[in-house]
Amino acid sequence: MRQNNSITQEHTRRSKAKADGENAFKVRLSIRTALGDNAYAWDTNEEYLFKAMVAFSMRKVPNRETTEISHVLVCNVTQRVSFWFVVTDPLKNHTLPAVEVQTAIRMNRNRINGAFFLNDQTLEFLKIPSTLAPPTDPSVPIWIIIFGVIFCIVIVAVMLLILSGIRQRRRMSKGPTEVDDSEDKCENTITIENGIPCDPLDTKGGHINDAFMTEDERLTPL
Amino acid sequence: MEKARPLWANPLQFVFACISYAVGLGNVWRFPYLCQMYGGGSFLVPYIIMLVVEGMPLLYLELAVGQRMRQGSIGAWRTISPYLGGVGLASVVVSFFLSTYYNIINAWAFWYLFHSFQDPLPWSVCPLNSNRTGYDEECEKASSTQYFWYRKTLNISPSIQDSGGVQWEQGLCLLLAWLVVYLCILRGTESTGKLEQLANPKAWINAATQIFFSLGLGFGSLIAFASYNQPSTDCQKHAIIVSLINSSTSIFASVVTFSIYGFKATFNYESCLNKVILLLTNSFDLEDGFLTASNLEQVKGYLASAFPGKYSEVLPQIRNCSLESELATAVQGTGLSFIVYTEAIKNMAASQLWSVLYFFMLLMLGIGSMLGNTAAILTPLTDSKVISSHLPKEAISGLVCLVNCVIGLVFTMEAGNYWFDIFNDYAATLPLLLIVLVEIVAVCYVFGLRRFESDLKAMTGRTLNWYWKAMWAGVSPLLIISLFVFYLSDYILTGTLQYQAWDASQGQLVTKDYPLYALAIIGLLVASSTMCIPLVALGTFIVRCLKRGDTPPVA
Numbered sequence: 001m002r003q004n005n006s007i008t009q010e011h012t013r014r015s016k017a018k019a020d021g022e023n024a025f026k027v028r029l030s031i032r033t034a035l036g037d038n039a040y041a042w043d044t045n046e047e048y049l050f051k052a053m054v055a056f057s058m059r060k061v062p063n064r065e066t067t068e069i070s071h072v073l074v075c076n077v078t079q080r081v082s083f084w085f086v087v088t089d090p091l092k093n094h095t096l097p098a099v100e101v102q103t104a105i106r107m108n109r110n111r112i113n114g115a116f117f118l119n120d121q122t123l124e125f126l127k128i129p130s131t132l133a134p135p136t137d138p139s140v141p142i143w144i145i146i147f148g149v150i151f152c153i154v155i156v157a158v159m160l161l162i163l164s165g166i167r168q169r170r171r172m173s174k175g176p177t178e179v180d181d182s183e184d185k186c187e188n189t190i191t192i193e194n195g196i197p198c199d200p201l202d203t204k205g206g207h208i209n210d211a212f213m214t215e216d217e218r219l220t221p222l
Numbered sequence: 223m224e225k226a227r228p229l230w231a232n233p234l235q236f237v238f239a240c241i242s243y244a245v246g247l248g249n250v251w252r253f254p255y256l257c258q259m260y261g262g263g264s265f266l267v268p269y270i271i272m273l274v275v276e277g278m279p280l281l282y283l284e285l286a287v288g289q290r291m292r293q294g295s296i297g298a299w300r301t302i303s304p305y306l307g308g309v310g311l312a313s314v315v316v317s318f319f320l321s322t323y324y325n326i327i328n329a330w331a332f333w334y335l336f337h338s339f340q341d342p343l344p345w346s347v348c349p350l351n352s353n354r355t356g357y358d359e360e361c362e363k364a365s366s367t368q369y370f371w372y373r374k375t376l377n378i379s380p381s382i383q384d385s386g387g388v389q390w391e392q393g394l395c396l397l398l399a400w401l402v403v404y405l406c407i408l409r410g411t412e413s414t415g416k417l418e419q420l421a422n423p424k425a426w427i428n429a430a431t432q433i434f435f436s437l438g439l440g441f442g443s444l445i446a447f448a449s450y451n452q453p454s455t456d457c458q459k460h461a462i463i464v465s466l467i468n469s470s471t472s473i474f475a476s477v478v479t480f481s482i483y484g485f486k487a488t489f490n491y492e493s494c495l496n497k498v499i500l501l502l503t504n505s506f507d508l509e510d511g512f513l514t515a516s517n518l519e520q521v522k523g524y525l526a527s528a529f530p531g532k533y534s535e536v537l538p539q540i541r542n543c544s545l546e547s548e549l550a551t552a553v554q555g556t557g558l559s560f561i562v563y564t565e566a567i568k569n570m571a572a573s574q575l576w577s578v579l580y581f582f583m584l585l586m587l588g589i590g591s592m593l594g595n596t597a598a599i600l601t602p603l604t605d606s607k608v609i610s611s612h613l614p615k616e617a618i619s620g621l622v623c624l625v626n627c628v629i630g631l632v633f634t635m636e637a638g639n640y641w642f643d644i645f646n647d648y649a650a651t652l653p654l655l656l657i658v659l660v661e662i663v664a665v666c667y668v669f670g671l672r673r674f675e676s677d678l679k680a681m682t683g684r685t686l687n688w689y690w691k692a693m694w695a696g697v698s699p700l701l702i703i704s705l706f707v708f709y710l711s712d713y714i715l716t717g718t719l720q721y722q723a724w725d726a727s728q729g730q731l732v733t734k735d736y737p738l739y740a741l742a743i744i745g746l747l748v749a750s751s752t753m754c755i756p757l758v759a760l761g762t763f764i765v766r767c768l769k770r771g772d773t774p775p776v777a
Contacts, residue, residue, distance in 0.1 A: 028504065032511035078507035129355040143336035147394065150332075154401045161408045162616055169614070 023095040024086040025105075026126045031081065034122035042081045046116075047074055050085075053115050054101075057108040058087055061100060102128050227292060230450050237460055239447050240285075243594030244468040246587050247327060248436050251558045253472040254479035256432055260425035266473070268429035273469055276701050277433040279693035280658060282461035283665060284439060288448025289457050290677055294601030295442030298449070299661075302669045304766075308758030309660050310602065312653060313442035315751040317598035319649040320441065322626050323642055324595060325403065326633040328588040329395035330560065331581050333375055336395075338577035345370035346568035363729025367565040372724045375560070379636040381723050382740055386636025393634045400627040403592045407600065407619050430705055431651075437468055440654040440661070443594035446601035453681045458690075479558075486566040487548035494543035505536045555646070556639075559584060596622065640721060648744045652713075653751040655706045659699060660755055666695050719744070 027050075032039045040046070051072040058067040071090060077083040087096045105112070105128055113119055120130040230236040257265045291298035296310030337344050348361035348369060356362070361369035372378045379386045438444065448457060492515075499513045506525060513521055522540075526533045567576045596619075603618055604610050610618070633642050665674055671694065675686045713719075719741065722731040736744070 030510045079509040080503065080507040081510065082504075082507055132350050132354050132356070142340050143333070146336045146339060147332075147398065151394075151398055151401070154398065154405055158401065158405050158408065161405070165409070165614075165616055 021084075021086060021095065023098045023101070024084045025098070025101065025128065026082060026084050028080060028082040028124040028126065029116070029118065030122040030124075031116075031118070034118050042077075047077070047083075049115060050074065053108075053112045054085065054087065054105070057104040057112065058096070058101070060108060061104045064096075064100070064104075098127075106131065228450060229452060233451075233455055233460070236447060236451055236455070237463060239594070240444065240460065240464045241467050242590035243443055243447070243597075244437050244464055245471045246436075246438075246591035247559070247584065248432070249468070249472040250475045250479070250584070250587065251555055253432060253436070254476040255555075255558065256428050257476050258480075258483075260428060265425060265429065268426040269432065269469070272426070272430045272433045272701075273465060275693065276430055276698055277437050277439075277469075278461055278465045279690055279698050280434075280439050280662070281437050281444065281465050282458055282690060283662060283694060284444040285448040285451075285457040285461050286674075286678055287661075287665060288445035289451045289453060289455060290674075290681060291445075292449050292453070294449060294603075294605045295445045295598065296602040297605050298445055299664065302664055305759040305762050306660070306664050306668065306755075307762065308755040309657060309664065310442065311758055312657050312751045312754040313440060313445075314599055314602055315754060316650055316653050316657070317441045317443065317595050318626075319645060319747065319751070321592065321595040321599065322629045323633060323645040323649070324588070325399045325592055325626070326392075326396060326630055326638070326642060327556070328399040328402075328585060328592065329392060329630075329634075330375060330556070331584040331588060332395045332398055333392065334560065334564070335578065335581035335585065338574055338581060341574065343564075343568050343573055343577060344374070345564050346573070360726050360729055363727075365565065367561050367568065368729070370564070371560050373726075376639050377636050378639055378724045380725060381734055382637050382640040382721065383737055384637060388631055389634050389636070389638075392638075393631055396630050396634055397627060399589075400623050400630070402589060403596060404619060404623045406589065406593055407596050407623075408616055427705065427708055430701060432472075433469075434658070434705075435650070435654070436472065437465060438591070438594060440658040441595065441650075442598035442602070446597045447594070449601065454683065456682055456684065458682070458684065458687075482563060482566045483549065485569075486562060487545060489566075489569050490548050491543055491545045494541060498540055498543060501536065501539060505532065556642075640723070643721060644740065644744060645747070649747045649751075652706070652709060652748050655702055655709070656752050656755070659702045659706065662694060662699050662702070666699075671695055 029042065031042065048069070051069045051074060054072045055067045055069045058064045058071075067087065071088050072085060073088060074083050074085045087101055088094070089096055105125055109120065109130060113123055116123060230239075257263075260268075287298055287302075291301050293301065294310070295313040296307055299310040300307040345367045348357035348366045350356070351358050358369070360373060364372070375392070377386070377389055434440075451457065495515050495518065499515070499518065502508065502521070502525065503510065503513055506529065508521075563580060564577070567573050567580060570576055599622055600619060603622070604615060613621075632638060635641075665671070671691060675691070679685055719736050720733050721736060723734045724730075725732045
């Protein structure tokens with residue numbers, strides 16, 4: 001009698017775990033993709049671990065602390081490896097609503113992944129979307145920092161060049177008056193650049209500087 | 223006392239300036255595209271023939287004119303004949319248009335360069351959607367590199383009519399690009415010498431066009447550069463060197479580009495295969511790792527026969543992965559640089575390093591060409607006594623850069639890329655052909671080929687080879703006329719002009735017609751430079767008639 005009962009119990013439980021049930025979830029594992037040569041074979045012991053992890057996740061949900069491993073049913077295991085699972089409540093004899101299971105799995109996804117050395121892409125719960133890790137956004141975008149550095153360098157270089165240009169022009173326009181002043185003074189400090197005294201190279205009062213011959217004179221004018 | 227014209231410190235500086243101007247982005251993104259479209263290696267035949275018959279003679283002509291007249295483009299052509307001042311003016315106008323839109327490319331290169339210092343590269347991953355369960359929809363439909371280009375960089379609007387606002391990030395990069403250009407041209411000449419299918423008629427036309435624009439003829443930049451030369455410089459040798467280096471850079475860039483194409487095609491082909499494998503593995507619950515690229519076809523056949531119902535369900539989703547179709551996608555222009563190359567780079571090891579190097583190279587090429595463009599505008603301005611007596615050189619350069627920068631902000635708007643394409647396709651193509659045609663006719667027939675020849679001999683001390691004379695007087699003008707006629711008829715026959723707009727909902731480009739005002743602006747672009755030539759000639763003629771009318775002829 002008792003044997004018949006347990007068989008029928010098992011049968012009813014199995015029928016609840018049928019694929020496409022509204023509270024059932026399909027799980028897909030890609031062990032070889034994730035681990036390559038270190039891949040382990042999927043057998044009933046690994047299934048037992050899976051059931052334990054699901055039961056563990058359900059226990060974290062308030063009001064479900066009494067979930068046992070035997071309440072989790074797994075069926076339709078394929079070579080892929082993929083299977084369907086469902087969590088039952090034997091006291092009320094129905095399957096737990098999908099929303100509860102979904103929340104439980106999502107909150108403990110990392111632990112479940114870790115138990116099997118897999119990640120969100122290789123251990124897939126179809127219909128349970130995983131929360132993707134947001135990219136780390138620094139408070140100031142990196143590109144603005146680099147932009148600021150280059151911008152400041154260029155501005156400084158422009159300023160330097162403009163200032164030196166202005167200074168050069170001022171020196172050139174002051175040049176003839178300084179020559180006149182120095183002629184009055186008894187002691188001339190002759191500025192020497194590159195070993196050549198600058199004095200003979202300065203334009204003196206209206207003479208054409210032979211060092212610069214205008215090119216137009218060499219060509220036949222039109 | 224006449225102020226002496228500034229000179230290049232040595233001929234090498236001049237050569238480098240010319241090379242840096244001629245070798246530009248077109249060598250990287252236009253020439254490899256043309257090679258791929260017109261038969262690969264065999265495109266080199268029309269290219270080299272056009273180089274020898276059209277490119278070198280015209281380059282030599284422009285350098286010789288600049289060196290002989292010792293003035294920028296406006297002054298040089300006015301010296302040849304007062305009626306031809308319009309040619310120089312047209313060159314300046316075209317250069318102005320070019321410098322307005324060209325520097326936005328440098329702004330984009332800066333943007334990508336600054337974003338290369340991150341791990342992972344921002345164009346290698348899609349951003350998450352609002353509830354963090356998946357990736358952004360537009361990014362999923364297109365690809366992460368396309369998303370980064372069209373959404374993050376351009377923030378492009380769906381059509382040219384929706385202008386949107388100015389993107390401040392692009393505006394900042396544009397400002398930086400102009401500051402860098404200003405820094406380089408600030409000191410004038412001394413600082414610009416920086417280190418720098420055969421039967422198909424379309425193949426020949428494209429070879430001719432590519433040589434023409436690649437060497438930068440007709441903008442007045444080469445005349446400007448050459449005007450700072452010592453009169454005795456051997457510009458014939460330089461013309462040959464510059465054109466050869468420009469072409470070899472193009473060919474070298476193609477080799478690199480083709481290897482990048484190959485890498486990208488292989489990578490995409492393999493990921494396509496992996497997607498198909500995953501799809502089949504999941505649909506039929508096959509053992510993980512059982513399906514590989516080698517047994518894919520076999521297994522597909524087996525599945526089709528064993529589970530026909532389920533297989534026909536899955537069939538629409540299975541893409542036919544083909545390496546050939548991946549290789550056949552040829553892209554040119556900004557699409558090549560900012561989408562295809564970044565896609566290839568993101569899959570390489572040490573991608574940050576390659577990214578930084580690549581965009582730095584783009585920047586060097588772009589800024590080198592910008593210096594030539596701004597020289598074409600600045601040289602006539604600084605030559606003119608009116609302007610240079612009132613403003614110092616730094617102020618003129620600053621003003622030109624500022625005006626161009628402000629106008630360039632149009633290209634940072636959301637519809638900016640569409641306006642960029644308009645300027646890129648129409649501002650320079652037709653007008654330049656006309657300008658160079660008038661230049662060559664002016665030198666050979668108005669100034670006189672014999673007179674020019676004797677001037678060149680007096681200047682450089684070398685006799686002009688018969689080859690150059692034959693090219694200048696006969697072959698090159700005929701070639702340019704035929705190119706001009708071809709393009710004109712092509713534009714007229716095509717009817718309404720169309721453009722490619724980015725559709726965010728589909729994640730791809732769609733073809734749209736230009737609105738009326740855009741067509742009007744295109745017409746204005748072409749007319750404003752080409753009309754300079756006849757208008758100035760007419761104006762000079764009228765002024766002369768009036769003068770002759772005022773003073774009666776002396777008996």
